[in-house]
Amino acid sequence: MELIINGKKGNYPDGQNALDILAGLDGDIKKNALAAKLNGEVIELAAPIHEDGELTFITFEDDDARHVLRHTASHVLAAAVKKLYPNAKLAIGPAIDTGFYYDFDVEEPFTPEALDAIEKEMKRIIKKNEREVRFTLPRDEAIALMEEHGEPYKVELIRDLPEDEEISFYKQGDDFVDLCAGPHLPSTGRIKAFKLLSIAGAYWRGSEKNKMLQRIYGTAFTNKEDLDEYLAMIEEAKKRDHRKLGRELDLFDVLDEGPGFPFFYPKGMVLRNVLEDYWRKVHVQAGYQEVKTPMILSRELWEKSGHWENYRENMYTTRIDDQDFAIKPMNCPGGMLAFKRRMWSYRDLPVRMGELGLVHRHEKSGTLHGLMRVRCFTQDDAHLFMTPEQIKEEIIGVFNLTDQVYKVFGLGYKVELSTRPEKSIGTDEMWELATEGLRGALDEIGVPYQVNEGDGAFYGPKIDFHLRDSLGRTWQCGTIQLDMNLPERFDLSYIGPDGEKHRPVMIHRVVYGSIDRFIAVLVEHFAGAFPLWLAPVQAKILTITDRADDAARSLKQKLTAAGLRVETDLRNEKIGFKVREAQMLKIPYMLVLGDQEAENGTVSLRTRSGKTINGLMQDEVMEGLVAENDSQALEGHWN
């Protein structure tokens, strides 16, 4: 069989596989060969076979190869749905990080039972090992074909493609044809392991104004072991869900009585306070002052800031003495007033004013999610006022502070830059200057970042820090927003070296983001097994019999005096039972006291990881605990 690789003709003898072909190619062509290594095994990927037998080869990294596998699986899903529901209209079906999905317009939503039937049909198609064949058509013929197939969504997609482009399709087996840029696996039999996971509603083209379609999610792997491992991983991840651990570890909860309004219990408050104490410490070091502004402020203020106009629907309001007031959804207007209280000299700048501010927002019911998305939360806010010359340095300062804080917790993060949205206030010049300020700072720091066009705040562009939860979903935590609009609206000024009034530039920023959300991230990150300095209970003293009670009480007193958070368990229970309970509460250290220890002033120390060290002197343990606590270590001293 003759083939053409990047315009060069070559041979693809029968019986030769992609690996052989790859080995025979030189660098440039090899880069474009259609084969990939997946788990070390080279697999052949779908050759876009033209009717004249011409082949084009493209290479992929492992991730891309998995992508192709999943993309092909989504088309098998579409074929199965079309078989079982001939009236279903096809929308889109891409591969995603964790698998794939396909959107359908069907008369009746899919039921969980339908999912099983679809899965069965997919297995049948895979077993038949149907060939995936690519072909292209000119635009109008492509539209005609999809109209003939009764696929209005596909027609709409083609109409949005560039006019002069050939449209590519894949034919799978005898009768299933789908619009697709490809590539695909050469045949359906290559899908060795897949599973449909869930059904969800999703708007056509992601717009609330459009029809809601039915989306089926699934995942696929090259072998069953990988699939099983993935499914087991999901189950494992569910165990570290902060909503579950929050209840189990008695930290916090969200009750039906207050949807989106979380309760923090004593142990949760310890964690919260540790985070706040640490926050205050690093912010004082970074030259911040702290303020507290009111929770309820007048409607006029929110009109001036623009929030009344832009976020009225999401604000809780109240009336006092026949006047409209709003419960603050943000701290910035209050921050403006706190800055405006006096006259500032350029010598005073930058002014950095922090505030742990409790804000309330009416989030839509369907968006609430444990502590990650709530209706009231504390922002570790700060507003920085500066001259235009200080912008870059201040942004870099905030970035480094955020990086420093995340590192202490061992958290990795993703950086995104969001630019001017459609709904915005301020002049083009301001947006240009602000956006370039952020971009310039990121480039100077040299951190990789993703640009989200049009995703900025209505008053300015922003840099966001995203953290992952246990299931890999990302949540925005830190943010740095350059705001050149509010200083204008609030007529802020400082006196420059020339003795004239000048407009300061403002940065609005958070590091944790929401303390509540950050706690959720931390719980999932550590699976509830916090490092010593964060642990609500750092050590539990367990007695073997009540003969050690006095020794336990005095040890607790000593450790508490040294600034440690210690509890005793003097119950009349067996030591195994006490250990089990402390273990389930993920307490870092258990200090076991029996007759022997009570007599010679030692403890038997047991770590959370199950390691036991007998006969440690109590003073030695105390010193070790204090040192570990002060160092904010992620790893335990005795591990």
Added chain:
RNA sequence: GCCAAUAUAGCUCAGUUGGUAGAGCAGCGGUUUCGUAAACCGCAGGUCAAGGGUUCGAGUCCCUUUAUUGGCUCCA
């Protein structure tokens, strides 16, 4: 807000085709004084999310509302 699923004791869950609610753990009361992940016995605990309907009879079927979960949209 939208699509779907779910809601039974503090927690995790059983409850057959409609016949009037059950287990384990936790809790409480006893007994047990015991060396590193569960001692034994007993007791108590529920307007089956709320409201309405069908039925002789509803935890089971239907409707509405609320909340939760997974997505979508949104997220200053």
